[in-house]
Amino acid sequence: MDDVFDLETLRHAARVAGFSWPDEELEAIHPAVQASLRLLATLETLPLDGVDPTTQYRIL
């Protein structure tokens, strides 16, 4: 994960998302992006087959 998201990848991913942020800001968030991607990766390890995503928040 750390190797995949270098600054150039980060810059590209931000552009794909529609943003053009200066390198100093991307460098500043780089460690946090790595940490958040590690956190999000845990979602992919969960046995969620057969679990419907929540789509309606009004309980009643």
Add this chain to the structure above:
Amino acid sequence: MSADLAFASVIDLARMIGRKEVSPVDVVRAHLERIAALDGTLRAYITVCGDAALTAARAAESALAAGRPAGPLHGVPIALKDLYDTAGVRTTGGSKIFADRVPETDATVVRRLKEAGAIVLGKLHMVEFAYGPEGLNAHHGAPRNPWDADAERMPGGSSSGSGVAVAAGLAPAALGSDTGGSIRIPASLCGITGLKPTYGRVSRAGVLPLAWSMDHVGPMTRTVADAALLLRVMAGYDPADASTSVLPVPDYLAALTGGVKGLRVGLLRAYFLESATSEVRAAVEAAAKALEKAGAIVDEVALPSVAHVGAASYAVVASEALAYHTGLLKCRRADYDPEVRKRLQLGAFVTGAHYVRAQQVRALVRNDVDAALARRDVLLAPATPLTAPRLDERQTTLGDGPSEVRGALIRLTRPFNLSGHPACAVPCGFGAAGLPIGMQLVGRPFDEATVLRAADAYQRLTDWHTRRPVLA
């Protein structure tokens, strides 16, 4: 201003005003004087509506003299987190980006409170766009926790000014909002009562969003009874908010019987008590014993999926917050608090697949909480695992090891934002440094009445909620 009036409850103020024992003008003026004397240090308010509040108070006095009280809050002053739209009064969201934003209409709950007779004292400090639990704000400075203003302790956020104002007697009650704990965290750190109702119980129309599917709005007060009164006024279906429920709104005050005999309480030890510091754990365990001694049936219960709440909450909040802020981030990026901008920018790296998996986890968490409540009336846990950190503190040590302060503060509250269940934070002790400790009671969807009954019964058994900070 007498300390009695500064710390009178909403219910007592309404009663005294109704009996003409005190004038709404005197009550409003007294609070304005206290704000003038103390808020330079505490910084609870962004905008004080002094003239408008006095004008409204005079009108309330006249209406009362004419035998036309508006409702159960007639003449009672309240204050609003500065993300509630107020007609003709700027609503900044705690940001300089919205420094000159003046709404044309009131948020639905503000309108309902005014129709019930409440008078708006002012707009309260908050974390920029409600995105952070510490209570810090680079533009406005951080409000000071009144329990240790000298040591510059965090008030908690994001409803930082709401917590400080109510704890310090600068308002009898305030409104906050809670996306990951932003009502319950400042309530816990400032030693007051904070209610996050069920998702859909109270309209969010006219309230600046952080994350639509996680945002809840609710009252912050010094007593549970006051929260019950405010909730009764605020709650109910609103055609302007499609998430609101059509369920009738019960009389929450009438539900406060004072008794807990036979009430089934599930104490959340794994993840919740286990992560708390020893003094917080001891205080919450003592609260469980107090409820048990009063007739409640206490057992322990766990939420198996709770360990995944952090990742799921992050994916949902980061995605939804970025969606709201995309346009502003493109044209006003430099005007954001750098910390908040960073949090928003991180949302760009959350994929749609992450978001959907987070919603799957959300279903698991909701099922877990429902299952725990299937044979229990309420769940009991710490509201925060620690007392108020210093403003410059970034790392701390919890019961289960080291943690970033930010993550520690939201760890125990956000499961119930993800699940949508109602949760009420109340003070349950004081730590060695003299700082308040908060616990939370969690109930079934739309069963705020039972949550409030349990929390009120606890306040009748204890006096933590009656203690006041010493202010110069």
